[in-house]
Amino acid sequence: MGADCQLTLYAADEHEADQAADLTMAEVWRIEEKYSRYIGGNALSDINRAASTGGKVNVDDETAELLNYAFTAFQLSEGLFDVSSGVLRRVWDYSTDKTPSQSSIEHLLPFIGLGKVTWETPYLHFLLSGMELDFGGIGKEYAVDRGADICRSMGIQSGLLDLGGDIRVLGPHPDSSPWEIGIRHPRNPDVSLGIIQLTSGAVATSGDYERYIEVAGKRYCHILNPLTGWPVNGLSSVTVIAEQCLLAGTLSTIAMLKEDGGKKWLDDLGIQHCWVDNKLRTGGNIRPL
Numbered sequence: 001m002g003a004d005c006q007l008t009l010y011a012a013d014e015h016e017a018d019q020a021a022d023l024t025m026a027e028v029w030r031i032e033e034k035y036s037r038y039i040g041g042n043a044l045s046d047i048n049r050a051a052s053t054g055g056k057v058n059v060d061d062e063t064a065e066l067l068n069y070a071f072t073a074f075q076l077s078e079g080l081f082d083v084s085s086g087v088l089r090r091v092w093d094y095s096t097d098k099t100p101s102q103s104s105i106e107h108l109l110p111f112i113g114l115g116k117v118t119w120e121t122p123y124l125h126f127l128l129s130g131m132e133l134d135f136g137g138i139g140k141e142y143a144v145d146r147g148a149d150i151c152r153s154m155g156i157q158s159g160l161l162d163l164g165g166d167i168r169v170l171g172p173h174p175d176s177s178p179w180e181i182g183i184r185h186p187r188n189p190d191v192s193l194g195i196i197q198l199t200s201g202a203v204a205t206s207g208d209y210e211r212y213i214e215v216a217g218k219r220y221c222h223i224l225n226p227l228t229g230w231p232v233n234g235l236s237s238v239t240v241i242a243e244q245c246l247l248a249g250t251l252s253t254i255a256m257l258k259e260d261g262g263k264k265w266l267d268d269l270g271i272q273h274c275w276v277d278n279k280l281r282t283g284g285n286i287r288p289l
Contacts, residue, residue: 001032001140003164009151010158010174020154024147028163031143035066035135037086047124047133054129064121070138073250074114080257081250085112085226086134092224092231094211099220105229112226141204141249144168148245165205168245172199183288184209186236186276193276194288202245206252207237208278219278223256234259234278241272241286 007024011017034043043063050057059067073081087108091100111130118125135142140163147161148168159170160179169179178197185191186209196203208221208231220231238255242248251271255262263283266273274284 001028001036001143001163003140005164006160006162007147008160008162009156009170011156016155020151020156023154024150024161027146027150028143031139031146034062035139037134037136044133044135050124051126051131051133052129054126054131056123056125059122059124061122066135066138066142067119067124068121069246070133070135071114071119073138073254077254077257079113079115079227080225081137081254082112082114082226083133083135083137084114084117084131085224086136087111087130087132088224088226088229089134091229092220092222094213094222097213097215099213099215109227109229112229137253138246138250140164141166141246144202144245166202166245166249167204168202169198169200183239183274184237187280193282196239196241196286196288198241201241201243202248203239203241204245204248204252205237205239206249206256207276208232208256209236223253225257232256232259235262236276236278236280238262238266238275239273239284240266 007021009017009020011020033039037044047057070083090108091104111128116128118127144161144163144166145168148170151159151170157171158174161168167181172178178199181196181198181203182192183194183196185193186207206223208219208223211222213220223232225232235256238252240248240252242251255266258265263275272286274282274286274288276282
């Protein structure tokens, strides 16, 4: 999934741990194979084949559940969390030190928007040719939750699953102590802003520091506003705690997309969170230790 991944389990014996770990990793790889945009001939490529021609595609039950979630997130975020915004990758190249032209961005904006897609289970119908979907904003978090489900089904009651910083806690350490999860400083990867202690649930962080370019002293991160085509600006990182990793990841990303308005939005939701703005001020309703 393009990131370092780690699975830590407590079990009665090594065989039980190995069996649970093998099944969990197999599930994570299955999800990557099915939904990665970098792998051809999978479920996502079938969808995008129809999207490219303005066609219709019949999806399976698992994909239907993810689409239901994606459309709900789109509505909740007032169009900011949009799995059709991946077309912007065509002009945003983070291996260079240049930003795309406004005209090249505006050329792609008409191909973005789940409002241009009709979704009636199990049929996904693209009303405009040239669109595409990208599950990059939900796939890894979904894999975390599915992996946790596998562990639980194998009787694992204590452990932690970490896929590139998207984390699910299966239960406390055997001595009942919590897991300690560091919150990265958005400008210094070797510094922690503090530690969150969890005995269950999930934590996810969205930030402007994983993939970005700097042009004329300004940072342009990989989180792109689908309405403007430009990177977000206002918050440097948002961390959310929730029962499910998929929810934590979506809410943290929506808050980033809402920029300064993301602070009040999270407060109004009442979800556990903390944030760092682009002036490195911190806030939220949880304070890392």
